[in-house]
Amino acid sequence: MSAVLDAGTAGAASAAIPTPHRSIATEAAPAVPAAPTVAIVLLGTGVVGGALLKLLNTPAAARVRLVGAANSRRQQTSAARLASRSLREQLNNQGDVRDNAALLAALDHSGAAARVIIDATASTALASQHAQWLARGYHVVTANKALAGGELAGWRALQAATANGGRYGDAATVGAGLPVLSTLRRLRLCGDSLLTLEGVFSGSLSWLFNQYDGKTPFSALLREARRLGYTEPDPRSDLSGDDVARKLLIIARNAGFALGSDEVVVEGLVPEVLRELDTGTFLERLQELDAPLAARHAEAASRGCVLRFLARLNQRGHARVGLVEVPGTHPAARLSGTDNQFALTTTRYNAQPLVIQGPGAGPEITAQALLGDVLALS
């Protein structure tokens, strides 16, 4: 990462990206490192944002310059402070008050050919600004699903904004960068179309049901998953199925199904009585999840099946998320760890689905997906 402002290119900011200058090494004029071509502002310095800050300090990010960083309370635009290895910690008690306009100004003054806002938050308020930023000539790279996987009007605004040349890097929103959205776009470019989609889109729910054998109580597994950092601090965020529904919406919309957020049927795992509790009380009452799930498991096992938390989209655009019995021969029955799985049946991948599978959560790979989208702009 470079956090040093380079002179000579100020005012050249534009959505168009020039071919990088290549210097030819001669005795008279030794090669000099090429100037950074991408200026970025990082919103969110939590688990994913923190991992991205580390990646920015590697040679892979040599052409990327960090000109601003923020958490929910503070921000920093000073080049010297942005270059600090303890930037993330410093933002907890040092820096300017939050003001997006100052961060955008830092991008404008960077002189870089491409100006990118990276959203590594889960903030709906920030996501609602993605389309405006794109319309103003910034590129947006995001791990935040709240716009593309939110209300249909937001998705439509996003489509309109990207039609003007702004690029929307969304690899990190689904499968933590597994090549799902890029593959889908490539297939569509070739005239192929998605017919059905099925899979396990949540690392935490994958792990829980890959482990669950009906003997260890589900609540004990859930506590373990939380301890390992596989779930959110409040595991209801995972168990509700809402995050899986957002990912299903993002894939379906990218495949041409203009689904509203209320068109995904979500069968969550949190009983009504546990939904409104504070986190601490919910965690004390986790064992209330055990009996219903044990009954579902026993029924499935009596038919030679296992339980998996699946997302499904059928050919008529019906979308559903929830717990499903699958036979041992089903691809999802053979998953392990926190793996995600996306099985795409298309016009041309028809006899057998195209299956994309692998780790679908984790800060390093998610940060890498963000960096990959940034580098694609240079």
Ligand SMILES: NC(=O)c1ccc[n+]([C@@H]2O[C@H](COP(=O)([O-])OP(=O)(O)OC[C@H]3O[C@@H](n4cnc5c(N)ncnc54)[C@H](OP(=O)(O)O)[C@@H]3O)[C@@H](O)[C@H]2O)c1
């Ligand atoms: N963790 C993963 O493996 C993973 C994988 C794929 C996608 N994601 C997605 O990546 C995003 C970030 O996840 P995470 O695990 O890094 O979450 P996290 O650890 O909770 O971090 C969220 C960060 O966002 C900041 N933030 C919130 N509102 C903000 C605002 N208005 N302006 C600037 N910063 C703001 C928070 O600031 P404070 O510290 O001040 O609260 C915090 O630094 C989420 O959308 C998540 O769904 C995560």
